[in-house]
Amino acid sequence: MLRRLARDRAAMLGAVLIGILLLVALLAPVLAPYPEDVWQFHTPRRLLPPAPDRLFGTDRMGSDVFSRILFGARITLSLAVIAVGSAVLIGVPIGLVAGYYRNGFSELLMRVSEIFLAVPQIVLAIAIAQTLGPSIQNVILALSITYWPFWARLVYAETRSMRNEVFVESAIALGASPWRVMVLHILPNIASPIIVRTSIGMGATILTAATLGFLGLGAPPPTPEWGRMIAESREYLPEAWWYALAPGLAIFLTVLGFNLLGDGLRDVLDPRTRRGGGND
Amino acid sequence: MIWLDILLKRLLWVVPTLLGLLAIVFVLSRVVPIDPARLAAGDNASPEQVEAVRHSLGFDRPLPAQFLRYVTDVAQGNFGTSLFTQRPIAEDLSGRLPATLELTFVAVILAALLGVPLGVVCGLHRNSWVDHLLRIVTVSGLAVASFWFAMQLQFLFSMKLGWLPLSGRIDGFPPEEVTGLMIPDALIEGDPEIIDSAIRHIILPALTLALPAAATVVRFTRNGVIGALSSPSVAYQTAMGYPRRQVVWKYVLRMAITATVTQLGLIFGILLAGAVVVETVFDWPGIGAYAVRSILQSDYNAIMGFTLWTGVMFVIVNLLVDLLQAAIDPREAR
Amino acid sequence: MTEILSVENLALGFRTEGGLARVLDMVNLSVRPGEIVGLVGESGCGKTTLARAILGTLPPAITRISHGRIRLAGADMLAGPGEATAGAVRGRAVTFIPQDPFASFNPLFRIGTQIMDLMRWKSPRRKPGARTGLYSPRRRRADRAAVIAMLDAVQLPQPERLLRKYPHELSGGQRQRVMIAMALLPGPRLIIADEPTTALDVTVQAQILALLRRLATERGVAVLFTTHDLGAAWEICDRVAVMYAGQTAEIAPRESFFGAPRHPYTRLLLESLPQEGRNPVGIPGTVPSPRAAPPGCRFHPRCPRASEHCRSARPALAGGEGHVTACHHPVMAPLEAVADA
Numbered sequence: 008m009l010r011r012l013a014r015d016r017a018a019m020l021g022a023v024l025i026g027i028l029l030l031v032a033l034l035a036p037v038l039a040p041y042p043e044d045v046w047q048f049h050t051p052r053r054l055l056p057p058a059p060d061r062l063f064g065t066d067r068m069g070s071d072v073f074s075r076i077l078f079g080a081r082i083t084l085s086l087a088v089i090a091v092g093s094a095v096l097i098g099v100p101i102g103l104v105a106g107y108y109r110n111g112f113s114e115l116l117m118r119v120s121e122i123f124l125a126v127p128q129i130v131l132a133i134a135i136a137q138t139l140g141p142s143i144q145n146v147i148l149a150l151s152i153t154y155w156p157f158w159a160r161l162v163y164a165e166t167r168s169m170r171n172e173v174f175v176e177s178a179i180a181l182g183a184s185p186w187r188v189m190v191l192h193i194l195p196n197i198a199s200p201i202i203v204r205t206s207i208g209m210g211a212t213i214l215t216a217a218t219l220g221f222l223g224l225g226a227p228p229p230t231p232e233w234g235r236m237i238a239e240s241r242e243y244l245p246e247a248w249w250y251a252l253a254p255g256l257a258i259f260l261t262v263l264g265f266n267l268l269g270d271g272l273r274d275v276l277d278p279r280t281r282r283g284g285g286n287d
Numbered sequence: 288m289i290w291l292d293i294l295l296k297r298l299l300w301v302v303p304t305l306l307g308l309l310a311i312v313f314v315l316s317r318v319v320p321i322d323p324a325r326l327a328a329g330d331n332a333s334p335e336q337v338e339a340v341r342h343s344l345g346f347d348r349p350l351p352a353q354f355l356r357y358v359t360d361v362a363q364g365n366f367g368t369s370l371f372t373q374r375p376i377a378e379d380l381s382g383r384l385p386a387t388l389e390l391t392f393v394a395v396i397l398a399a400l401l402g403v404p405l406g407v408v409c410g411l412h413r414n415s416w417v418d419h420l421l422r423i424v425t426v427s428g429l430a431v432a433s434f435w436f437a438m439q440l441q442f443l444f445s446m447k448l449g450w451l452p453l454s455g456r457i458d459g460f461p462p463e464e465v466t467g468l469m470i471p472d473a474l475i476e477g478d479p480e481i482i483d484s485a486i487r488h489i490i491l492p493a494l495t496l497a498l499p500a501a502a503t504v505v506r507f508t509r510n511g512v513i514g515a516l517s518s519p520s521v522a523y524q525t526a527m528g529y530p531r532r533q534v535v536w537k538y539v540l541r542m543a544i545t546a547t548v549t550q551l552g553l554i555f556g557i558l559l560a561g562a563v564v565v566e567t568v569f570d571w572p573g574i575g576a577y578a579v580r581s582i583l584q585s586d587y588n589a590i591m592g593f594t595l596w597t598g599v600m601f602v603i604v605n606l607l608v609d610l611l612q613a614a615i616d617p618r619e620a621r
Numbered sequence: 622m623t624e625i626l627s628v629e630n631l632a633l634g635f636r637t638e639g640g641l642a643r644v645l646d647m648v649n650l651s652v653r654p655g656e657i658v659g660l661v662g663e664s665g666c667g668k669t670t671l672a673r674a675i676l677g678t679l680p681p682a683i684t685r686i687s688h689g690r691i692r693l694a695g696a697d698m699l700a701g702p703g704e705a706t707a708g709a710v711r712g713r714a715v716t717f718i719p720q721d722p723f724a725s726f727n728p729l730f731r732i733g734t735q736i737m738d739l740m741r742w743k744s745p746r747r748k749p750g751a752r753t754g755l756y757s758p759r760r761r762r763a764d765r766a767a768v769i770a771m772l773d774a775v776q777l778p779q780p781e782r783l784l785r786k787y788p789h790e791l792s793g794g795q796r797q798r799v800m801i802a803m804a805l806l807p808g809p810r811l812i813i814a815d816e817p818t819t820a821l822d823v824t825v826q827a828q829i830l831a832l833l834r835r836l837a838t839e840r841g842v843a844v845l846f847t848t849h850d851l852g853a854a855w856e857i858c859d860r861v862a863v864m865y866a867g868q869t870a871e872i873a874p875r876e877s878f879f880g881a882p883r884h885p886y887t888r889l890l891l892e893s894l895p896q897e898g899r900n901p902v903g904i905p906g907t908v909p910s911p912r913a914a915p916p917g918c919r920f921h922p923r924c925p926r927a928s929e930h931c932r933s934a935r936p937a938l939a940g941g942e943g944h945v946t947a948c949h950h951p952v953m954a955p956l957e958a959v960a961d962a
Contacts, residue, residue, distance in 0.1 A: 017422065118300070122307035125598045127560030130578060131311075134590055137582045138315045214432055218564055221434045222579060237435050244438065245446035255435035262430035270426065519724035526676045526719070526813075527803070528712025530742055530754070537738075538727045545729060617787040618728055 011275045018271020024264030032080040039074035045231050056249055063253035067239060072253050075231035079254065082232050083261060086147055087213045093151035094212075095158050095205060102162025103189045107170060117163060120156035128153045132215055136224040143226045146219050150212055161204050165197040172196075199276035206269030210262040217258050233258050293609045301602045305595060306358070312594045313354050316587035361595065367588035369581070376592035380574055384596075385467030386456060387566070387573030390496060391558050393489055397497035398504050398554070403544070405501075406508025410543065411535065413513055421505060428502030433561055437495045437568040444491060451487050454570040458484045492569040496561045500554050507550050511543030518542070545616050552605045559597065624692075625811045625843050626652040626675065626715075631689030633674060634911070641685065642911040644670045646867045646919070648689070649938055652811060652843050657834065659854035660847040661890075662864035665908055668847040669720070671864070672815045674698075675845070676717060694810055712743040716804040718814040718833075722796035722821075726788035733784030736803060740764040745808035771802040775832060794825040801833055811843045818853065830857050851894060855879060860943070863887050866908055866919040868935075873944040883940070883951035886920050891956060918949070926950040 012018055036042050040060070048068040057064045063072035101120070105113035123131065131153045139145035166189075169175055178192050179185075219225050220234025228235070233254040240250035324341035325332070332340070341347050345356060360367065366376040409418045445453040452458065456469055462476040462485075470489065473482040515521060516539055524534050559575075566576035574593060581589035613619040628650040634643040645667050652658045662668050673679050675691055677698050691698040694714035719725040726735060741747075741756050744764045772780035775798040788796060797817060804812045814833065818826040834857040837844045848854055854861050855875070862872040863884065871884040882888050889904045906923035909915055918936055921927040930949050938945040 017426075118303065119307065121300075122304050122311065125304050125308050125601055126594055127556060127563065127597070129560045129563055130594065130597065133563075133579065133582050134312065134315055134594075137585065210430060214430075217432050218434060221432075221564075222567070222583070224583075234432070234434075237432070237438065241438065244442050248442060251435065251438055251442075255432060255439070258432045258435065259427070259430050262432075263427060266426050266430050518727075519719065519721055520727040522678065523717065523719045523725040524727075526673075526678050526711065526717040527739060528708055528710075528743060529738060530708075533738060533742075533754075538730065541729050542727065616729060618789050 012271055015271040015274060017267050018274075021264045021267025021269075021271060024260055025268060028080055028084060028261055028264065031077050032084045035077040035081055039071075039077045041071040041074045042078070044070035044074045045078045046229055056247075064247070064249040066236070066250055067243060067247075072236075072250065075236065076233070076253050076257050079231040079233045079236070079257065080261075082143065082226070082230065083213055083216070083258075086143060086150075086216055087209050090147045090150035090154070090216070091205060091209050091212050093147070094154040094208070095201070097151065098155035098158025099162050099194075099201065101155070102159040103166055103193065105159070106163040106166025107185060107189055107193070113163075116159070120159045120163075123153060123156040124160075128211075129215055129218060132219060133222060133224060136219050141224050141227055143230070143232075146216055146225050149219070150215060153215075154208065154212060157208060158201065158204060161200055162197060165200055166193055169193045169196055199272075203269055203273045203276060206265050206272055210265035210269065213258065213262050213265070293613060294606065297602065297606050297609065305598050305602075308594055308598050309358065309361070309591060310354065312587075312591045313350075313357065316591065317350055317353075357591070366592040366595070369589045370586045371581075371584055371589075376589050379577065379589065380592055380596055382467075383572055383574045383577050386469070386571060387562055387575060389468045389470065390489065390492055390566070390571060390573060391555075391562060393493040394496035394500060394558055394561075395554075397493055398500035398558075401497070402501040402504025403508050403547070406505040406547075407512055407540065407543065409505065409509040410512025410516065413509075418509075421509075425502040425505045428498045431498065433495055433499065434564050434568050436498065437491070437565060440491045440495060441568075451491055452484075454568075456485070456488050456572060457481070458488075492565050492571050495569075496558060496565045499561060500557050503550070503554055503557060504547065507547045508543055511546035512539060514546065515539040515542035541615075545612070548608065548612055548615065551608045551611070552601075555604045556601070559600070623654075624651045625654050625694055626650070626845065627690075627692045628671070628675065629690045629692075631671075631674065631686075631691060633670075633679075633684060633686040633689075636683045636685060637912070639912050643914055644867050644911045645674070646914065647935065648864070648867070648869050650845075650862055650869065650872070652845050654810060655838075655841045655843055656859040657837060657844040657846060657857055659858035659861040660845060660864065661849065661851060661854050661861055663849055663908055666864045667867040667911075668849075668864060669815055672813050672845070672847055675813060676711060676715070712739070713807050714809055715811045715813060716807055716809040718797075718800050718804045718812060718817045720816040720819055722793055722800050723788075725800065726796065728788055730787075731784065732786055732788060732791070732799060736768055736784065736799075736806070737761075737764070739803055740768065740806065743807040768802070768806065771806050772799070774805075774836065775799070775802045777802075793821050794829065797821060797825075797829050798832070801829070801836065805836060805840065805842065809842060811845065812837065814844055814846045816847055816849070818850075819848075826853070827856070833857065851890065863890070866914060867911055868919050869938060869947055870920065871944075871946045871948075872938070873946075877944050879956070881944075881953075881955040883944070883946040883953065884948045885924050885926050885950070885952060888952060888956060918947070926952075 031038065039045075048070065049065075050068065052065050053067055061071050061073060063076065066072055066075070098120075101116050105116040107113075132149045135149035135152055136146055139148060170193075175188060175192050178188050183192070216225070217232075217234030217237075220232040221238045223235070223238060225232045225235055236254040237251045240247060240254075243250055324344060324346050325337050328337045328340040338347075345353055348356075357367070364377060366380075368374065369376050369379055372379055405421055409421050412418055441453055444451045457473075459481070461469065462472040462478070462481050465472050465475050469485040470482070473485040521534060521539060524538065525531075529538075562573060562575035563578055564575070565571065566573045567579045570576070574596065578590065578593040578597075580586075581593065628648055631645055631648045632643070633645045634641045648667070648671060650658075650660070650671070660668050660671065670679070674686075675693060675698060686699060689699075694710055696710045696714075698710070726732070741754060741764075744760065744767070746760050746763055746767075768784070769780045772783060777783055777795060777798050783791070783795075783799075791799070797820075800817070804814075812833075817833065818829050821829060830853055833844065833846075836842075844857075846854070846858065858875050860872065860874050861878040863870045863878075863886065865886050871878070871882065871887050873882070878887070879891065882891060886904075889902070892902045893904060904923055909919060909922070915922055915932070916935075917933050918924070918927075918931045921931040924931065928950065934949070936947045936949045938947045940946050940951075
């Protein structure tokens, strides 16, 4: 299975991009030429164009954009991992329980998840983030509250169809507890779509988080958050064209990485959409 | 009868969903650390004045009572007053809705005109260089942050090349309002300069908005074509020697489009979410920019109004999609 | 007598991730005008692949034809870029009845549209050599009358109303009757029917087979009929060919096929049929994967008569009087009490 994935060049590109992001996030203090620029200003050096010693130029405070981008990877990555992680932790159990039992309660759970899907995620996320006040923690909270229904609905649908499988019915008939059936029999068999959904969900979450930062709802100013950096750069266009370029590309490559990997995983894990011809 | 059936089924779950949505936003609006009464009374209000405002707005009553009152008002078409524009929210929203509709409509057309033919080409020439190239383009289109893409477009086409305006809906005096839609209004008025200005203004925001939607349409259409091509009915027609042209452009295309139509609701969702950001960047006076501004200013009446309107629009679009599907897929019309 | 279809020493495979799957290995088959030939074998023996190879509808990207010829109504179906020739033959000289009448109609178009689109290109009233899709109102009227008459001939009531229906509004048996009508309408010389009754209820199967046999005989159309159901083959075939794991095992006229089969596989196959006074006998072992087919005769691992020779040398089709067998050790004694099955 991994070999199939390794042969998908696009998926490998995605994995490489994510790998680079991980490395950058881990080694930011080592890789950054001016790690202190995340907090320090050098007003005389403000808005300088790219040069060999400052690859992406400097920003309005005279800080090195390249160094800030590297540290921004830490924020983006931890934010996406925690937000998606919590959304999965909320959504998957809800979907499992609602899909396993067929009663009013499971109906109610699904109706609630539908409410969250009745408006664009970004609107709810903005509203929640604004209500809670601008900070990274609140962005994470807003994202997990708005994104859990995606996993809940997916797991719900998959569990529903698993419920009728012979091996599940026989496990129930043999007296396995509902909890045991859900965790040991159903969950492993619906892991593939959850993994695919999670990879693609990471990309969507990073985009939404960047949008929140762009609208000024993320972490407060000195934080090197990519979306906020782009927002700051707006008033310096067209002169400081480099200012927005680097953070925008950083967002793009990160989201691209997760989307490509998700696509590749879907092809490998989900035989229904597998590419390549068949016969007979 | 099938239409009525779909309509009733939808309406049955619409009301509780919208109520739930309102409840969520309502709770949010009341846990907010900012005091709405103080906000409404203004910076220089005395504590007594603030209390008076609080009482007159009903903020001093228990939460369930406040919610009930709000829902009753909404049911009568009264969405309350914006704390900032001081105008009825229904008026604010309906005044701004045409701008969003116009922008979304142009984006939908762009997305369909780009997405469907490209998707068909990819599906027909699966795994060819065109398919691979467009796979990269569509995955990229879905990975770009739309606010950043918008800024790059502004930088290139407005600031550097000076071909297109930076933001807004029109230069100079807008045409007399007939439909509320700028391009039709300009056409009615017939002044070529205004028509030109209206069209120039919509290009960049519509393009930004259409990008992720077009990418989605390409992927759905491509998968639809591939699914149709590998269906037994196409195998049968090929074995019977139906000409390839006819099989592809009549039978396969219809199947692919039917499959794409089922996803229109999702595509509309992408557009509406995009409009929130795109309108903000381009200063487009629609309800998306209005929502962002209301949220940033903690204008909760406006936020709740917007949320409800969006929810209703979602419902209407999904209903239209259902009806459209029943119209083009005979299996649905039982 | 010239043959309408001849398949000579055809060998082809599919490129798969696990290597080349040799699905057909030196297959021979011929159909003469007006006769009904049964192509019998277990699932996965290559029947459907052979039918699709004859029609030229195998996926070109993964199909590799390494040897052999297919001639159909005088046209070489494997002549590479001769798509044009094959395209002219397909739907005209040779037509097709699919296995699955449920999925073989496009669900979004009326039955009438799908039939009339066929007639537009494949009607016998269309001038031979016409290149355009030009459809004169006169020919259209004549074609429509022919369609109505044909639907009547396949015993579908109210043909006019049926043309306005969508596929999902018809039962499986009705759909397969429409498929038979569509196969007959272009006035073909050969119909390839790929397990035409497998997807239907048992009660409908016999009716459809009888209908197919009657209409084909009346019109002098040859039928190549693939099936895994020996009973069905006995019902309607003039000659029967047996395939095992992509190889032709035996070809014989119906009576001698059922009465005196020579190939050990054919005998085991017939003995595995449930019959009065005898317990059905299974054939030990399983059909080999085309990716790892045994050398020589592919049946040797399961064959009670296999010798060292069978393991190395591929037997050629041999015999006389229209009864040929690919076996080094054919059985020459008649089989008891099968002919009245």
